[in-house]
Amino acid sequence: MNSDGREEQRIVWTVVDTAIGPLLLAATGDGLVSVEFHATDAVRERALERIAQRLGTEPVESPGSPLLAEAIRQVEAYFAGARRDFALPLDWSLVSGFNRQVLRELADGVPYGTVVGYGDLARRVGQPGAAQAVGIAMGSNPLPVVVPCHRVVESDGGIGGFGGGLETKRKLLALEGVLPEPLF
DSSP: OOTTSOOOOOOEEEEEEETTEEEEEEEETTEEEEEESSOOHHHHHHHHHHHHHHHSSOOEEOTTOHHHHHHHHHHHHHHTTSOSSOOOOBOOTTOOHHHHHHHHHHHHHSOTTOOEEHHHHHHHTTOTTOHHHHHHHHHTOSSTTTSOGGGEEOTTSOOOOOTTOHHHHHHHHHHTTSSOOOOO
16 A cells, blocks of 8 residues: 555566567556557666656566466467457556547457558547547557557558557558568
8 A cells, every 4th residue: 555545556567579579568457558669678668667657656577477467478379360359458547538539449449450541530439530639549559559550541541650660560460461461
C-alpha cells in the first residue's frame, strides 16, 4: 500500500525477440499496458520512463511474471504464424477519449489479414471526416501489434505512416498476407 492507503499498481516488463526486432511488453494487474518497437537499451529506457511517469510507479523487469506469460506466448505464436487474434486483457490507462474509442474499434473490428482506411475507421466510430484524428490515434497507440494499427492504410492504397517505421509495417502486413513478403 502507498501512503494514501491505496494499493500501489505493479508494472512488470520484458523484451521479446521477434521477426521485426525486440518488442518491449509491459503489463499491470489489469492487463497488457504497453508494447514498444525496436526495444534497444536506449528505446527501452525512454519507454519505461514514460510508463513510470504516466502510471506513477517504476516498472520492474520480470520476464517470468504471470502477468506477462500469456502475452509472451501469444506474441510468439503470432510471429510464428500460429495465431491470428490476440485474446489478452488490455490495460487502456495510457490512452483515453477519442483515441481509446478508435483503438478499441480497431482491436475489435479489423481482423487479421484485412486493412481499413483512416476515413473508414473514423466513420465506424461515428466521426466521419476525422481521418486525420484517426491518424493521431494510431500514433498514440500504446499497444501496437496487439491493437493492430499496422492494418490502417490510406484510402488511395498508400501504406500510410507507422510509429514502428514503414519497413516494420510492411513486414507485419506481409506476415498477415496483405502485402507480398519484402524481397530484402
